[in-house]
């Protein structure tokens with residue numbers, strides 16, 4: 601049965617065998633996994649993961665967001681939820697996956713711990729456990745978004761390499777750009793990853809954005825022979841730091857929200873293009889050239 605039909609039927613209260621709205625998925629088969637990654641911390645990964653997950657869920661997709669920063673988890677905090685030890689209890693099989701989820705319609709969150717001494721002392725490998733969770737959840741969701749820890753630790757790289765797509769987040773700060781280039785380099789050299797997406801966060805103006813995109817795209821192309829698909833920029837929101845989460849999650853009419861709508865639009869376009877049958881291939885590389893995208 602087509603998804604739209606399935607969804608329509610699920611809305612019909614007279615249909616006794618209806619699927620609950622929560623169970624309906626728009627995509628068939630395996631979930632699309634996206635890892636939101638960066639070389640440097642504090643660039644906006646958690647904010648971006650949350651916003652994109654919620655937007656996809658409000659469009660009708662069933663979305664699971666996994667906070668992979670297992671013992672410095674921030675996603676629950678940003679949603680105004682209490683931090684708990686559910687992730688550690690899940691690892692010890694005291695709680696089930698479903699019992700550990702926070703659910704808001706089609707948006708599901710598996711948050712993690714923050715400063716749990718029990719989790720710190722556990723011998724179990726966190727990223728292997730996370731990949732197990734992912735594999736088990738893949739046929740239940742349309743999208744699985746991984747809020748990845750920053751850096752180039754092996755565990756982080758494994759999660760990034762496992763994902764179908766990587767959204768690499770940089771800010772105009774030179775060290776953020778350098779660290780993300782290193783992340784892309786190691787992903788390429790050690791894991792054979794050649795395709796990544798770029799998001800520039802905390803942008804002050806169009807020229808700054810264009811400069812960053814040009815520098816990073818050209819370096820990645822010339823030195824790694826990889827492709828960096830540009831998703832766009834997100835403007836720096838001046839003002840009190842603690843107000844940012846409210847602006848991010850609030851108002852659908854804000855320019856910040858519009859930037860995210862544009863990002864998702866470009867991702868969808870790029871994913872569709874990737875699957876077009878007649879891409880011209882010369883010297884083994886795709887001729888779909890990267891353009892410097894407008895800021896929003």
Ligand SMILES: Nc1ncnc2c1ncn2[C@@H]1O[C@H](COP(=O)(O)OP(=O)(O)O)[C@@H](O)[C@H]1O
Pocket residue numbers: 638640641642643644645646647648674801802803834835836837838841844845
């Ligand atoms: N576009 C932006 N403008 C202003 N502040 C931002 C922006 N994006 C993120 N921030 C702020 O930057 C800080 C780090 O963001 P966070 O999402 O936690 O990054 P990460 O997960 O990469 O460490 C937070 O205080 C957040 O509110």
Ligand SMILES: [Mg+2]
Pocket residue numbers: 645646647669674747
């Ligand atoms: Mg974070």
